[in-house]
Amino acid sequence: MNKKMSSKLLLLAEKIQTKQAVVGVIGLGYVGLPLALEAVKSGFVAIGFDKNRDKINSLNQKKSYISDLQSIIVQEALESERFIATDQFELLQQTDIIVICVPTPIAADKSPDISYIEEAVMKIQQYMTTDTLVILESTTYPGTTREIVYPMIEQCGYTVGNDCFLAYSPERIDPGNRHFNVKNTPKVVGGLTEDCTQLAKLFYEQALQTKVHCVSTPEVAEMEKLLENTFRQVNIALINELSKVCHAMNINIWEVVDAAATKPYGFMRFTPGPGVGGHCIPVDPKYLLWIGQQYGIHASLIDAADKVNESMPKFVVERLTYYLNMHHKQLVGAKIIVIGVTYKPNVNDIRESPALNIVQLLKGMHCDIQIVDPFIKDMPTVSLTPQLVQQADGVIILTNHSMIDYGIIDSHANFIFDTRQTDYAFNNENYYKL
Incomplete structure (x- = not known):
C-alpha cells in the first residue's frame, strides 16, 4: 500500500486482517452465496442480502437451493452465528465490505442489462458508511466500475x-466443478486506486486464502473476464462447426479430437455439443461485442462464433431426424425421451440451456417428449424405467448427468443419440454420437 496511508485505510486493513470486518454480499446466487459462506468459514461475519424472499427463507431453514452446495454448509454457517441471510438492506449499515454479486443479463436488443448492478448500488447509496470497501464481482463490460458505480x-x-x-x-464460479471452487480458484482484482486494489487483495486473501493477481485498473479486470469466456465460446464454436463438416464427410469428429489431443503442445481439447448455456458463455461475448461497437469495432470472429453456437440446436434436431429416418421413422409425432435439460451436468440451472431450445423445436414438430432430469423441479419430468425407454422411438442425451442410470437406456433403447459423449460404455448397436 501507499506510504501515506489514510487513517480510514489503516483501520479497514486492520479489521480485515483480524477478521473483525463485517462482509456484506448482495445477491445470493451461484456466486454470492458460496463467497459469503466461505468468508464465514474463514472467520468473518457475513450478511447475505437478496430481494428474493424464497431464497432467504430457504437459507434460514438451513436449506441450500444450489445443487452443488450442500445444506450442511448453510446449517454450519447459521449455527456459527456469523452468517445472516436477509432481505433487509438497511443492515448494509453494519458492513465494512460490500461485494456485489448480481445477475448481468442481456436485454432484448442484445445490449448489456446492468440494471441489477445499478439497483444494488442504489441500496449501497442509501446505507453505506464511510470506511467501506465496495467490490463489484458481476460480469460486465469494461468501464462499468468507473463509469457507473x-x-x-x-x-x-x-x-x-x-x-x-x-x-x-x-x-x-463454475457450478458443478468438483475440482475448482471459490476458494482454490485465483482471484483477479483491479481498484480505482492502488489502495483500493490492495484492500481488495487483502480481503480475498483473508476470506478465501487464495492467490490474488492484481491488475492496474478495473477495466483490465473487467476485460479479462470477458476474454475468459469468449475464448471458450470461440473454441466451442470451432469444434461445433467442425462437427458439421465431419458429419457431412462421414468422419468421426470424436476420433479426430482424440487424435489431435495427443499433441503435447499448441492444442487444447474442446468437444462438440448441442450449444452453449448458462449465464457466462452465451452472454459474456455479447457484452464484448457491444462494447466493441461503442468504439467502432465489429468483433466479427466473436459474432460468427455466437451464430455457430446458436445454430447447434437446429443441427441437433436435423441429426435426430436423420437417425429416426435410418430406423424408418419420422420426426413428426415421434416419441422421444430427452435426458437432461440443464445447461451442464449435475446442476439445477437451466439458464440459456440449449436443451430447452431443442425441446421447443421438437414440440414444434408435434413430438411426444418425455423429459428425464433429476435436477429439475419446475417443469414436468418422468422417472427413467425400462418400459418408458422401450416404448419410445429414441433417446436423446442433451445433458449427461452422472446420476442417470445409463444401463437402462443402453439395454432398452431403440436408438440413442448422445450429444455429450456421456461417460458410459454403451453397447447398444444403435448408439450415435453428435
Whole structure:
C-alpha cells in the first residue's frame, strides 16, 4: 500500500486482517452465496442480502437451493452465528465490505442489462458508511466500475480512495466443478486506486486464502473476464462447426479430437455439443461485442462464433431426424425421451440451456417428449424405467448427468443419440454420437 496511508485505510486493513470486518454480499446466487459462506468459514461475519424472499427463507431453514452446495454448509454457517441471510438492506449499515454479486443479463436488443448492478448500488447509496470497501464481482463490460458505480458512490459525498474504496474482481464460479471452487480458484482484482486494489487483495486473501493477481485498473479486470469466456465460446464454436463438416464427410469428429489431443503442445481439447448455456458463455461475448461497437469495432470472429453456437440446436434436431429416418421413422409425432435439460451436468440451472431450445423445436414438430432430469423441479419430468425407454422411438442425451442410470437406456433403447459423449460404455448397436 501507499506510504501515506489514510487513517480510514489503516483501520479497514486492520479489521480485515483480524477478521473483525463485517462482509456484506448482495445477491445470493451461484456466486454470492458460496463467497459469503466461505468468508464465514474463514472467520468473518457475513450478511447475505437478496430481494428474493424464497431464497432467504430457504437459507434460514438451513436449506441450500444450489445443487452443488450442500445444506450442511448453510446449517454450519447459521449455527456459527456469523452468517445472516436477509432481505433487509438497511443492515448494509453494519458492513465494512460490500461485494456485489448480481445477475448481468442481456436485454432484448442484445445490449448489456446492468440494471441489477445499478439497483444494488442504489441500496449501497442509501446505507453505506464511510470506511467501506465496495467490490463489484458481476460480469460486465469494461468501464462499468468507473463509469457507473464510481459516480454513484461519490454521490454519497465520499471520495473513493480516501473515504471509501472501490474495486472490481470478476467472479470465477463454475457450478458443478468438483475440482475448482471459490476458494482454490485465483482471484483477479483491479481498484480505482492502488489502495483500493490492495484492500481488495487483502480481503480475498483473508476470506478465501487464495492467490490474488492484481491488475492496474478495473477495466483490465473487467476485460479479462470477458476474454475468459469468449475464448471458450470461440473454441466451442470451432469444434461445433467442425462437427458439421465431419458429419457431412462421414468422419468421426470424436476420433479426430482424440487424435489431435495427443499433441503435447499448441492444442487444447474442446468437444462438440448441442450449444452453449448458462449465464457466462452465451452472454459474456455479447457484452464484448457491444462494447466493441461503442468504439467502432465489429468483433466479427466473436459474432460468427455466437451464430455457430446458436445454430447447434437446429443441427441437433436435423441429426435426430436423420437417425429416426435410418430406423424408418419420422420426426413428426415421434416419441422421444430427452435426458437432461440443464445447461451442464449435475446442476439445477437451466439458464440459456440449449436443451430447452431443442425441446421447443421438437414440440414444434408435434413430438411426444418425455423429459428425464433429476435436477429439475419446475417443469414436468418422468422417472427413467425400462418400459418408458422401450416404448419410445429414441433417446436423446442433451445433458449427461452422472446420476442417470445409463444401463437402462443402453439395454432398452431403440436408438440413442448422445450429444455429450456421456461417460458410459454403451453397447447398444444403435448408439450415435453428435
